[in-house]
Amino acid sequence: MTVSEKDVEQLAFFSRLDLTAEDKAAYTKSLNTILDYLAMLKELDTGAVEPAAHVLPVKNVFREDSLRQGLERELALANAPEVEEGAFVVPRIV
Numbered sequence: 001m002t003v004s005e006k007d008v009e010q011l012a013f014f015s016r017l018d019l020t021a022e023d024k025a026a027y028t029k030s031l032n033t034i035l036d037y038l039a040m041l042k043e044l045d046t047g048a049v050e051p052a053a054h055v056l057p058v059k060n061v062f063r064e065d066s067l068r069q070g071l072e073r074e075l076a077l078a079n080a081p082e083v084e085e086g087a088f089v090v091p092r093i094v
Contacts, residue, residue, distance in 0.1 A: 001035055001039075002035065003032055005024050005028050007028075008024050008028050009024060
């Protein structure tokens with residue numbers, strides 16, 4: 001498969017890009033180089049390679065959830081600049 005300058009013009013039109021003639025030629029060449037490389041990759045024998053979602057083995061590194069006692073209200077509010085009726089007072093943002 002190859003990409004023509006007309007294909008690049010259509011892609012630029014749909015992407016709302018204003019390309020010069022030099023840009024069109026450069027993009028056409030670049031896209032054709034990429035497609036040639038992908039064609040080479042298709043020829044590789046990957047029968048012995050296992051499919052993977054990630055390059056590296058990924059595992060869950062989070063700890064298990066466990067029920068623990070939280071902070072006492074007085075201790076949590078100890079360093080608050082302003083407290084009212086046992087809660088933090090924050091500026092009103094509307």
